[in-house]
């Protein structure tokens with residue numbers, strides 16, 4: 520009798536726990552770990568029909584990690600096109616690194632020439648604490664700029680442990696730049712509706728020619744205006 524219980528007990532335990540053990544295995548084999556890692560990079564957000572035909576979008580991109588950022592910006596531009604944002608209503612500029620994003624976004628938002636801004640950058644963890652300080656400063660800085668200026672700022676910064684993670688989020692069907700473009704259009708429409716802002720006259724590019732703010736330049740002589748537009752900076 521004792522012998523048969525000893526024989527049966529392991530079988531009973533196996534029968535009770537086998538399904539959960541197997542399902543645990545199913546999601547934790549090395550190939551499925553890879554699958555879920557890549558899956559996590561895919562978009563998990565849906566968008567409705569977005570009409571961006573009257574929307575002006577600014578893109579501020581970093582030159583650090585240029586190749587990956589270019590892919591992300593391409594994804595963003597593709598989405599803007601699909602939302603009917605006109606080419607002349609897209610303003611693009613570059614800055615050195617992610618740390619420069621909040622102040623540049625603030626300058627562009629305050630210029631009043633765009634309805635939303637996409638920031639595009641890639642931070643890759645190195646050996647020092649640099650990554651942590653910059654990541655934190657950039658994300659809180661950008662949030663603060665959008666709350667202060669009422670201009671939506673899309674947080675287009677990848678914070679990754681390595682290049683593999685960056686590639687999984689910036690290429691093919693997993694290009695996060697596409698989500699950023701659609702988010703910018705949706706938020707620009709929301710802002711304009713909430714603040715009762717009519718579709719602005721002029722295009723983002725044309726308004727840029729006027730300088731940082733319209734009024735001071737308008738009151739200047741043609742020569743002064745010329746000097747102003749020739750001055751450095753992206754406005």
Ligand code: DLZ
Pocket residue numbers: 581583584615616617618619640641642643644645649653
């Ligand atoms: C210095 C630095 C480093 C180490 N890494 C990155 C990075 O991965 N991505 C990025 O956008 N910028 C990096 N930078 C540059 C800083 O963002 C910033 O441009 C400099 O510290 C100058 O303020």
